[in-house]
Amino acid sequence: MLIRRISPDLEKAPGLVAERGSVLGLPMHLLASTTSTNDEAKHAAKDGAPSGSTWVAEQQTAGRGRQGRAWVSPRGENLLFSVLVRVTCPPSRLPPIALVAGLAVRDALASAAPEAEPRIKWPNDVHIDGKKVAGVLVEAVTAGTRVQAVVIGVGINVHTRDFPEDLADRATSLALASRVPPDRAAVLADVLARLDGDLHVVVARGLGLLRVRLEAADALRGRRVRSDTGDEGIASGIDDDGRLLVRRDDGVLARWSAGEVHLV
Numbered sequence: 001m002l003i004r005r006i007s008p009d010l011e012k013a014p015g016l017v018a019e020r021g022s023v024l025g026l027p028m029h030l031l032a033s034t035t036s037t038n039d040e041a042k043h044a045a046k047d048g049a050p051s052g053s054t055w056v057a058e059q060q061t062a063g064r065g066r067q068g069r070a071w072v073s074p075r076g077e078n079l080l081f082s083v084l085v086r087v088t089c090p091p092s093r094l095p096p097i098a099l100v101a102g103l104a105v106r107d108a109l110a111s112a113a114p115e116a117e118p119r120i121k122w123p124n125d126v127h128i129d130g131k132k133v134a135g136v137l138v139e140a141v142t143a144g145t146r147v148q149a150v151v152i153g154v155g156i157n158v159h160t161r162d163f164p165e166d167l168a169d170r171a172t173s174l175a176l177a178s179r180v181p182p183d184r185a186a187v188l189a190d191v192l193a194r195l196d197g198d199l200h201v202v203v204a205r206g207l208g209l210l211r212v213r214l215e216a217a218d219a220l221r222g223r224r225v226r227s228d229t230g231d232e233g234i235a236s237g238i239d240d241d242g243r244l245l246v247r248r249d250d251g252v253l254a255r256w257s258a259g260e261v262h263l264v
């Protein structure tokens with residue numbers, strides 16, 4: 001069943017974004033249901049939508065995550081949104097952009113629930129107490145080999161308290177982690193304002209000084225990790241291109257650029 005209206009809490013979001021003076025977030029399209037907010041943004045990019053346009057949905061019927069996974073979220077409970085940003089850059093900038101989006105989400109969640117201590121799990125998940133609370137999916141709109149625009153899709157578990165059995169030990173929400181009831185519109189406006197501040201820095205100059213903030217919030221640093229292909233080592237930070245640095249047992253500093261990372 002599709003819902004036909006937007007909850008009043010989300011309707012405040014465009015006003016909050018305007019108050020913060022963010023370029024990202026406006027115009028904001030609030031949707032009762034869509035296949036995927038990333039699809040909305042990608043189609044609109046081709047139709048000339050302005051940079052900063054944002055799509056927020058109460059429900060997605062084909063929400064997707066990284067590596068071809070589905071992103072499933074009960075309708076009306078969480079934050080599902082995508083921002084279109086018109087930037088011209090080489091494809092190598094995409095991982096740093098995704099990391100900075102994860103950092104904006106992490107910082108907004110830390111501000112909403114300081115006691116929760118959210119952390120970034122490379123490449124761009126946000127975890128609280130070792131469980132995933134948010135994920136980022138960055139997709140590029142390209143012309144030839146150049147990126148013409150990026151779509152930054154974000155899913156944040158805000159109000160969900162009961163996760164399906166197969167997710168219960170791996171997923172959490174702001175409501176479960178916080179003493180104060182979370183406010184979806186405030187979290188959304190805060191993520192967008194933080195992203196607004198850092199995005200153009202990373203597009204122009206790469207991660208640079210943002211690495212210090214990323215490393216302070218890094219859930220993996222100093223931990224033993226294993227890749228999907230079975231490589232192992234100690235996570236040792238993130239390089240300027242957004243790759244995970246892993247000190248292997250033979251002493252070599254490896255740079256992992258894709259795939260999932262598991263704590264050993």
Ligand code: BTN
Pocket residue numbers: 035036037038039060062063064065066067069071079080081082125134135136137153154155156
């Ligand atoms: C991941 O952790 O694998 C990334 C999840 C990204 C989910 C969000 S929800 C809003 C936007 N629309 C989508 O279809 N995906 C992203």
